Amino acid sequence: MSLPPRLSPLLEQFDFACERLLGRLAGPLVDSGNGVEIGVAALGDDEYLWEPVPDCWSVRRRHDGPGARATSLTGAGDWGRDWADSPHPFPPPFTTIAWRLSHLSEMLTLRADHTNGTRSLTRAGYRTPGDAAGGLAAFEAGAAAWREALLAADDTALDTVGHSTYPNGSDAEDPFLDIVWWVNQEVLHHGAEIALIRDLYRAQHS
Template sequence: MVTPPRLVPLLAQFDFARERLLNRLTGPVRDSGNGIEVPVAGLTDEEYRWEPAPGCWSVRRRTSGPGPRATLLTGDRTGDWGRDATPPPHPEPAPFTTIAWRLSHLIEMFELRTDHTAGSRTRTRDDVRVHGDADSAVTAFAAASAAWRAMLTTVSDTDLDTVGYSSYPHGSDPEDVFMDVVWWLNQELLHHGAEIALLRDLHRARVGR
């Protein structure tokens, strides 16, 4: 299938952001931004769940219950872990979130939007596994983002202009043309990827590495 020309730059942007984030999480090197390779260690479990500020939201064992100002742990209830959450309205000011929370959020968005675009259109947050360790979370992020990217290669120019082509229930997708949804997922990857990269830098500086 021929990729619609207006989708090409968004796919290139997505690929760039995804590769940079995965390299930043796994190592052994990352691009400094000017083509120079900089050594980077893989994400550790301690760093993954590091809470750099009071009252952080994170992923937690279900036996421990939700964290400060959270009222529930979202995610697959057959698993041992959940992600801090609360029904709207959300707390103000918003809680600071860990790398674990942000990665889990990305995994959920990619998994569910792929399903609500080209899958069963039935999966909910209660079907998405939350991971308590870094390796599993990075692997799940790689798989979920790759599935979203693969699905995008099947859409047509008409699909991009179709309102509700994605029926993802936790956003405005049912009222949006699909092109806007694709753009939105790119900016989610870009801005959460940048946040995760900054948290890695802060953690490294904190421990004096």
């Protein structure tokens, strides 16, 4: 099946955003943005979980319980991500690289499943990685699953409201093309935030 012309630029943008984020996290080289490659150290566990300010939201061992202003640790397994039901705390807590990367990975994985998978995966069943290597692997797997869902979409799917039934977003109310655009923005802006936290960590620990 050929890719709908409306989807092509969004898929290219998604691929670029994921490649750039993974390069910034895994190294050893990443394009600086102008074609010049710069060296990047691979993300380690200390940096993955680094809390640069008090009362961060992060990924935590379940037996330690949620962090400040969080009411639960989402997901399954030994680790969970700080969370609170609506209304969320205000001002919003600062979130670690682990939190942001887990959020992206969960979103991509669940959206892919609710687009062309089993339509059964839930936030409560998602296993949150507690280490940097696991976090990177989860993001790569989630991005690959979402990309596969996009490749299966035709023009009819792009215009269909509720084509994805992901339960934690507007997927059931918006045309699929709008959801594709929104997912790109999530990867782009959280990817930029993660890159900035990496810069701060390097400055603090150099």
